[in-house]
Every structure is written in structure tokens, then in C-alpha cells.
Amino acid sequence: MTYGAASTIRLYLVLDPDHVRGDALATARGAIENGVSCVQLRCKTSTDRRFVTMSRALLQLTRHHDIPLIINDRLDIALIVGANGVHLGVDDVPVEDARRVGGPDFIIGYSPETDAQIIDAAGAGVSYLGIGPIFGTTTKADAGPALGPAEFSRRRALTGLPVVAIGGIDGRNAGLAMAAGADGVAVASAILGSNDPAGAARSLSEAIQRQR
């Protein structure tokens, strides 16, 4: 990763416009100014054209703050806007292909579902892993049951890649995720669903800081 791996994913915001209370860009800005170190844009229901427009607007913001923008699922949209990377799941385009097309400096996040997928990820060209749901989540309907910190730790230990914990993380349990071996925590609703997104980001950032 051009942006030094583990510290980049310390506080990782998954920005899903469908789950933002107010304006998505203003929410992202407030969160970035209060400790978010990386933003992933996830647009599951918008048109591709709108996804491109949103990505461009967000990239201006993340570049201004010198943090990476990762595009969920869509390699083409990441390439078109010049985002820093893409985040892929097991049903998305293969990691090896994204690495070949995206080049060596392109950030590729991956959400493995099995031990074998965790173990094989580094060799396939993955930059960091998202492992979860560590706690119960309502943002992602297909996320499956919570792993819990112990199972998260076991999976985390299978790889030398940086790992961001995801799923049901907020200011109260972020420290538990870090203590379980995460290099960072990914959040959506804890920030997007808050009445005070900037304050929620600050609480998360402080909770992570205390645990390090």
C-alpha cells in the first residue's frame, strides 16, 4: 500500500449514502476532520453514473486530507476517478485480476469468508483484509452472525496482512476489536447513523488510541 498499511486502516469509514442521515459529503468531512484515516465509498442502489459523480466529489475531499479513497466492489469506477483502491468480496471480480489491471500501488481490500481465503489472500495480491462481522451489525443485511472477538482473533492470526475489523463497531467496543488483534476498525452506522457524526468519529478515534 502506498499509504503505509496498518496505520491507514486505523479508523476506516464505510460511507454508504443510503445510510447517511444528512449530506454524505458533509458527514465524511466531519468524520475525516475527527480522525477517520480512510474512506470506502459503497453505493449499492445508485446508478453507476451517480456512483462516479459521488466518487469524484469524495476524492477531492480525501485528497485534500491526504487519506485514501477505496471504492466498494467496482474496479472500473476506481480506475475512472483515480481512487486509491477497491474493496472486493468473494463474489466480486477476482483479486488477481484487480491487481493486474490496477497495478502494484493500487490498494486492494478483500473480505474473506473462509480460513483458506484468509491464508491465500497475501499471495493473490490483497493489500489488507476486512474480517467480520466481529460484533452484530444491521448495516449489511448479508453479513452473517457475529464472530465475536475470540474467533476474530483466531482468523486474524492466520495472516500477516493488515486487518480491519468490521461489523457493529462503535466507541464502546472499538477497543475490544483492537485488543483482539485488529489494525483498525471499519464503521458505517456508528458514524453515519449518529446525530453527531464528527463526535462519533472522535470517540472512536480516542477509543482506538487508548488501546494501542
Add this chain to the structure above:
Amino acid sequence: MTYGAASTIRLYLVLDPDHVRGDALATARGAIENGVSCVQLRCKTSTDRRFVTMSRALLQLTRHHDIPLIINDRLDIALIVGANGVHLGVDDVPVEDARRVGGPDFIIGYSPETDAQIIDAAGAGVSYLGIGPIFGTTTKADAGPALGPAEFSRRRALTGLPVVAIGGIDGRNAGLAMAAGADGVAVASAILGSNDPAGAARSLSEAIQRQR
């Protein structure tokens, strides 16, 4: 277009695995052997991973027969497998971006919805247009009402780009579409929904030939 424009889109098969009666690859092979000059792969319901796998398999076939493979909607999948081009609609990634990322020899098809979009297409980097539905169609739920040959002709005259007519075309009305100014006809159900896809392709090819 690396493949000489108008003749390439003469008989254009839109291969949608959801609408194929039998095996998609075998159907495509039979159609190609009986006059299909270009294949577009449209996967609206499969995972991206499956879309990549299907694209790779189909590309082997189209390369063997020296005809282009166009990927519907997804620039990333076209780039990953090395397909000849992509077909975009007005809600997809912008044509200008696809041209920049895809390069000068990449085929970019576009389905405009307004006169202005038809007129602007050449300047934006479009290789050919799909205009329709010229007749009534059941394959594409969001296709809108049939234009009819006269309105198709009017739209076709707005651009110097090659135009493929689409929507409800079969062996009986393909000649009407060509007479209305189309450089070729795009079909899905006339071939995919037939008990004899190879025979349907042959009938279409002959109907086009008679009209030229």
C-alpha cells in the same frame, strides 16, 4: 472500431444467460456459425465473479471466430478479460471516461435516449449506437414503448455513427429495420428463445442480406 464498424454490427447477438433456453455457450456457438457478427454479453443477475468467468469462456469462442465480444455495462469486466469493448447506457459510467480508460481501439457502444444524446455521441467517443426499441420487446423490461421504423429512421439520421437497431427484431421484421437505415440488427429473444437458435440466426442473416 478495429473491427470495421458497420459490418461488425450487422447481426449482433445480445447474449443474456437468463434468457437462454439451453447452454449459453452452445447457443452462442450455433448462432455465430450461422451469421452472428458480434456478441454482447449481458449478465444482469449473476455475481461479478461469474460474469468474469462467462466473459472469459465466451471470449475464447468469439476470438476463434474472429468476431468482437462486447461486455454490457461493465468496463472493469471488459478490461479484466480483454474483451473488445463495452456497451453503455445513459445511467452507466460516462462514455468519455470509458474511452479514456479503454483507449482508442476499444469499442464503445451506447444506447442514447434523447436526440441530444444521439447527436453528441460521436464527439464523446462512441463507436456505434444502439437505437430502440424499434419494435415491441419483452426481453428488456425497462425498454419503453416501440419507436416504429419511421421514428427510428428519424433518429438514425441524426448521427453519422454506425447504428444497430434493437428491440423485438426477428427474421420477419429484420429487413424493415435495415430498410429504416440500420447498419445492423441486435437480437436477444429471436435467437435465445428459439427452439433452433442456429436456424434463427440463419434466417436473420438471410433477411439482412436480402435487404442490403
